[in-house]
Amino acid sequence: MKLRSSLFCSLMVLVKLCCCLEVGAQEDPSQISRTSCANWMSGSPGVPGHNGLPGRDGRDGKDGEKGEKGDEGKAGPKGDTGSLGAPGPAGHQGLPGIAGLPGEKGESASIYRSAFSVGLTTRVPHPNVPIKFTKIFYNEQNHYDATTGKFRPTVSGVYYFAYHITVYVADVKVSLYKNDKAVVITYDQYQKNNVDQASGSVLLHMEAGDEVWLQVYGEEENNGIYADNVNDSTFMGFLLYPDLDNRH
Numbered sequence: 001m002k003l004r005s006s007l008f009c010s011l012m013v014l015v016k017l018c019c020c021l022e023v024g025a026q027e028d029p030s031q032i033s034r035t036s037c038a039n040w041m042s043g044s045p046g047v048p049g050h051n052g053l054p055g056r057d058g059r060d061g062k063d064g065e066k067g068e069k070g071d072e073g074k075a076g077p078k079g080d081t082g083s084l085g086a087p088g089p090a091g092h093q094g095l096p097g098i099a100g101l102p103g104e105k106g107e108s109a110s111i112y113r114s115a116f117s118v119g120l121t122t123r124v125p126h127p128n129v130p131i132k133f134t135k136i137f138y139n140e141q142n143h144y145d146a147t148t149g150k151f152r153p154t155v156s157g158v159y160y161f162a163y164h165i166t167v168y169v170a171d172v173k174v175s176l177y178k179n180d181k182a183v184v185i186t187y188d189q190y191q192k193n194n195v196d197q198a199s200g201s202v203l204l205h206m207e208a209g210d211e212v213w214l215q216v217y218g219e220e221e222n223n224g225i226y227a228d229n230v231n232d233s234t235f236m237g238f239l240l241y242p243d244l245d246n247r248h
């Protein structure tokens with residue numbers, strides 16, 4: 001055993017020696033004796049050296065591949081209100097509506113009533129003044145004033161007036177006045193030993209406040225107006241129809 005080990009050791013020395021000779025033939029011949037022989041005669045490995053300084057930064061890498069599409073972002077804040085647009089075209093006409101309920105009952109027509117009918121109770125002695133008919137047949141609205149002999153309605157409209165005068169002893173010329181103006185004039189000559197009649201009628205438009213009356217026209221010799229128990233002289237008038245503007 002000991003012999004085998006010595007033989008192996010001698011073989012290894014021979015191999016190493018051949019190696020040194022081969023290397024020395026390729027390198028500097030002056031180094032062969034010291035370096036080559038020193039290598040194969042080296043001792044135990046030395047202590048590892050200190051870490052070197054960090055190297056310089058490397059070059060920038062190439063751009064990477066495009067990434068996947070990200071998630072959708074959140075909605076932004078609400079914008080300001082826009083200006084008003086132009087009006088659209090007119091729509092179609094609608095259907096007729098339902099008929100309304102009946103209205104309330106209107107005012108009574110009584111406020112549009114106006115009528116009078118009067119007569120003489122005595123002879124009229126004075127000409128050129130309104131004849132005062134003091135015998136009242138009808139004067140419901142009191143539009144006729146027996147103290148003045150004048151009719152003064154409160155409703156404007158068209159009125160009918162008539163008079164029937166008994167003529168006795170003297171001629172009669174009588175006139176229907178409206179506001180100090182003679183509108184109708186009637187003349188009747190008295191015939192002796194007889195009783196005559198003088199009549200007249202007219203339609204007049206009256207405003208509220210207008211006045212109408214009868215009056216002897218002319219001098220006193222035309223004042224033959226007469227009345228007694230069996231002979232009347234009458235004067236009358238009534239509203240034929242009122243003006244529409246009475247309805248307020």
Ligand SMILES: [Ca+2]
Binds near residue numbers: 189190191196197
């Ligand atoms: Ca006559």
